[in-house]
Amino acid sequence: MSELKCLYCGKPLTGKQAKFCSRKCNERYAYSKKPRKVSKKRCKQCGRLTPDGRSNFCSVECRRAFYDDKPKPKRNAKPKLQHTGEQLCWTCAKAYGGCSWSRAFEPVEGWEAKPSKTHEDGYRIVHCPEYESDLEEYVRR
Numbered sequence: 001m002s003e004l005k006c007l008y009c010g011k012p013l014t015g016k017q018a019k020f021c022s023r024k025c026n027e028r029y030a031y032s033k034k035p036r037k038v039s040k041k042r043c044k045q046c047g048r049l050t051p052d053g054r055s056n057f058c059s060v061e062c063r064r065a066f067y068d069d070k071p072k073p074k075r076n077a078k079p080k081l082q083h084t085g086e087q088l089c090w091t092c093a094k095a096y097g098g099c100s101w102s103r104a105f106e107p108v109e110g111w112e113a114k115p116s117k118t119h120e121d122g123y124r125i126v127h128c129p130e131y132e133s134d135l136e137e138y139v140r141r
Contacts (some may be wrong), residue, residue, distance in 0.1 A: 007019050007025075008026070043055070044056050045057060045065050074078065093134040112128075
């Protein structure tokens, strides 16, 4: 009967060992035989394969070109109220009778407002030309 040897290191096998002399040899053999997984990820800008298969771009130039094509936010755009659940009027210095909306519930000329989903005659004010913040007063106190 021929002596069985470890498939990784070649040492003779003993007892119940069938292919490997140790768990370490088993793992090393398994990892040495596994083919490397090569990802076929394509560059978002030019469509070529990426060098490492993980990144979104094949080069720094493609990444820069991709993001330079995206529209940038305007610098001097009129500020709009972020949706926080608050109304623009709640932080306005003219809220109590200083504008046409607070005096007689007549829309202010030039404002951006959307009809309210919860109040039949109400509006969600996005931008108002008469808006003056009273938040500084609260901060100073």
